Amino acid sequence: MMTVIFATLMLAFLFGYSGPRWLSISFMLACLGLSIGLFLFEIYSPEYGFRMPWIQVQLLTGGLA
Numbered sequence: 001m002m003t004v005i006f007a008t009l010m011l012a013f014l015f016g017y018s019g020p021r022w023l024s025i026s027f028m029l030a031c032l033g034l035s036i037g038l039f040l041f042e043i044y045s046p047e048y049g050f051r052m053p054w055i056q057v058q059l060l061t062g063g064l065a
Contacts, residue, residue, distance in 0.1 A: 001034075
């Protein structure tokens with residue numbers, strides 16, 4: 001999915017440099033929409049969801065780790 005997002009961003013840059021401005025803006029908005037969609041998909045994922053395992057802080061019980 002990130003490949004599609006980066007491809008639309010690259011197309012927005014290419015058309016912004018040498019192409020119709022409306023097409024560049026369209027690809028930029030598509031990239032933004034895809035990015036928001038991917039973010040929401042990962043947040044509401046049943047596997048990771050709101051859990052965010054990289055910032056889990058739990059109190060250790062039973063001694064020092």
